[in-house]
Amino acid sequence: MRLYDLSHLDFSGHDLSEADFTAAKLFGARLTGTKLTMANLYGADLRLANLRRAELSNADMRGACLRGAVLSESTMINTDLRDGVIVTPGEEGELKPISFDVSITELTCAKIDGANMTRAKLANAFVMQTDLTDCILRDAKLVRTNLTNSVLTGCILEGADLTEANLTGAVLSGADLTGARIVNTNMTNADLVGAIYESSLLEAAVMTNAKVSRPAESLRRPLEEILRLHAEWVDSNGKVGERADLSSLDLSGHSFERHNLAAAVMRHAKLTGANLRDVGFAMADLTLCDLRNVDLRHADLRGASLQRASLSGAKMHRARLSPVRITAGNAFTWQANLLRARLNDADLTEADLRGAQLPFANLTGADLRGANLIGANLQNADLTGASVEGCRLDDADLSGVQGLRPQRGPAGQG
Numbered sequence: 001m002r003l004y005d006l007s008h009l010d011f012s013g014h015d016l017s018e019a020d021f022t023a024a025k026l027f028g029a030r031l032t033g034t035k036l037t038m039a040n041l042y043g044a045d046l047r048l049a050n051l052r053r054a055e056l057s058n059a060d061m062r063g064a065c066l067r068g069a070v071l072s073e074s075t076m077i078n079t080d081l082r083d084g085v086i087v088t089p090g091e092e093g094e095l096k097p098i099s100f101d102v103s104i105t106e107l108t109c110a111k112i113d114g115a116n117m118t119r120a121k122l123a124n125a126f127v128m129q130t131d132l133t134d135c136i137l138r139d140a141k142l143v144r145t146n147l148t149n150s151v152l153t154g155c156i157l158e159g160a161d162l163t164e165a166n167l168t169g170a171v172l173s174g175a176d177l178t179g180a181r182i183v184n185t186n187m188t189n190a191d192l193v194g195a196i197y198e199s200s201l202l203e204a205a206v207m208t209n210a211k212v213s214r215p216a217e218s219l220r221r222p223l224e225e226i227l228r229l230h231a232e233w234v235d236s237n238g239k240v241g242e243r244a245d246l247s248s249l250d251l252s253g254h255s256f257e258r259h260n261l262a263a264a265v266m267r268h269a270k271l272t273g274a275n276l277r278d279v280g281f282a283m284a285d286l287t288l289c290d291l292r293n294v295d296l297r298h299a300d301l302r303g304a305s306l307q308r309a310s311l312s313g314a315k316m317h318r319a320r321l322s323p324v325r326i327t328a329g330n331a332f333t334w335q336a337n338l339l340r341a342r343l344n345d346a347d348l349t350e351a352d353l354r355g356a357q358l359p360f361a362n363l364t365g366a367d368l369r370g371a372n373l374i375g376a377n378l379q380n381a382d383l384t385g386a387s388v389e390g391c392r393l394d395d396a397d398l399s400g401v402q403g404l405r406p407q408r409g410p411a412g413q414g
Contacts, residue, residue: 066107073114081105081122114360134308134340134360154288154308154340173268174288174308176342177201193248194268194288196310213250213270223251227259234262262300283324283334303334306341314346322354322372364403 002020007027017037025045035055043063050070057077064081083104105125113133123143130150139159149169161181168188177197188208216223232241244264252272260280270290277295283303291306293313303324321336336356344362350370359379363386370390377397384403398404 062105064105066105066110069107069110071107071110071112071115074112074116076115076117076120079117079120081107081120081125083124174310176310194270194290196290196292213268214248215250216254219249223254227256227261230264231260234260301336303336305337307337307339308341309338310342311346312342312344314343316346316348316351318350318352319348320352321356322352 001024002022003024004021005025006021006029007025008029009026010030011034012030012032013034015035016039017035018039019036020040021042021044022040023043023045024041026049027045027047029046029049031054032050032052033054034051036059037055038058039056039060041059041061041064044061044065046064046066046069048068049066051074052070052072054071054074056071056079057075059076059079061079061081063083105122107125107127107130109129110127111131112135113131114135115132116136117140118136118138119140120137121141122145123141124145126146127150128146128148130147132147132150132152132155134154135152136156137160138156140157140161142160142162142165144164144166145162146166147170148166150167151171152175153171153173155172155175157175157177157180159179159181160177162185163181163183164185166186167190168186169190170187171191173191173194175192175195177195180197180201182201183204185205187202187205187210189210190207191211192202193211193213219226221229226242226244226246229242230244233243234241244261244266246269247265247267248269249266250270251274252270253274254271255275256279257275258278261284262280262282264281264284266289267285267287268289269286271294272290272292273294274291275295276291276299278298279296280300281304282300284301285305286309287305287307289306289309291309291311291314294311294315296311296314296316296319299316299319301319301321304321321338323336324334326332326334333355336353338356338358338361340360340362341358342362343366345365346363347367348371349367351368351372353371353373353376355375356373357377358381359377361378361381363381363383365385366383367387368383368391369387371388372392373396374392374394375396376393378401379397380400380402382402383405386403386405388405
């Protein structure tokens with residue numbers, strides 16, 4: 001299929017592993033769920049192609065054009081997306097370039113959300129205005145990659161090499177940059193509020209007008225006064241006081257022990273190392289919060305939003321994450337939402353997670369012994385290495401769950 005025009009054809013669900021599509025025209029082709037492991041897509045035209053959930057691990061995609069393509073939830077482990085020159089065999093078996101122009105791999109305006117691009121090679125690639133939400137780019141090579149105005153919300157960039165990459169105007173809210181290499185990286189006007197990184201990591205980056213978490217000192221009122229007014233607002237059902245909005249603040253190391261922050265707005269807040277023991281967070285908005293290693297023992301998190309929150313290593317023994325049921329007026333149930341939350345190595349022993357929403361959550365190495373997950377949604381969650389002895393999983397949605405070890409005896413059934 002080398003050099004063929006295969007535009008708009010439907011290859012969905014087929015096994016095309018190791019197929020040779022060098023310089024093929026696949027404009028608008030449908031390749032959803034197609035297996036293309038180790039396929040040769042060198043210089044292929046994949047503009048507007050649909051590769052949703054395709055298997056592209058170890059594929060050669062150097063010089064390919066993927067402008068506007070859909071690669072959502074695809075697997076691209078070790079995929080080569082660097083630039084290259086298309087060649088063809090000569091009369092005596094030698095390789096002759098079709099063009100001496102170097103072809104740059106282009107993913108401009110592509111949709112790659114939720115894709116696994118672990119160790120992918122994207123050096124020099126154009127990835128501008130691209131949706132990389134929740135994409136896994138662990139240990140990826142992004143040297144001199146142009147990511148201008150791309151969305152990397154919740155993206156895993158652990159160990160990625162971003163040397164001289166251009167992230168001008170990029171959104172990195174909740175992105176995990178732990179151990180990434182950032183040297184001469186252009187982050188002008190980038191949004192890093194809620195991103196996971198050590199401050200020293202960005203010392204060699206260009207940070208002109210970049211947005212980062214604000215210090216607590218930037219508040220217009222003292223923190224203690226804000227907490228007092230919020231308590232009054234909660235106790236009076238909003239009649240007096242003022243709802244606390246602590247969004248985008250760096251509150252690392254602060255103690256909120258025993259405070260009632262029910263329904264508080266704390267989106268993108270940095271709370272690493274904070275003491276949150278016995279805190280009331282019922283129905284609070286903690287979306288994209290950095291809660292690594294926090295003390296949340298006995299905390300009331302019923303109905304709280306913890307979407308994409310980082311709770312790695314958090315102490316959550318007997319934390320309450322069950323639903324809040326509103327009976328007055330139009331009755332409804334407010335469930336705790338932990339969509340794509342990072343709970344790896346967290347202590348969730350005896351936690352109440354009844355009905356909690358945990359799709360795509362990272363629970364690797366978590367301690368869930370004695371936890372109550374009756375009716376919880378664990379679709380596509382990763383429980384590799386998690387301790388689940390005595391964990392209640394009655395009526396839980398376990399479709400697509402990874403790493404769940406079978407339990408002995410009837411514990412998992414209650």
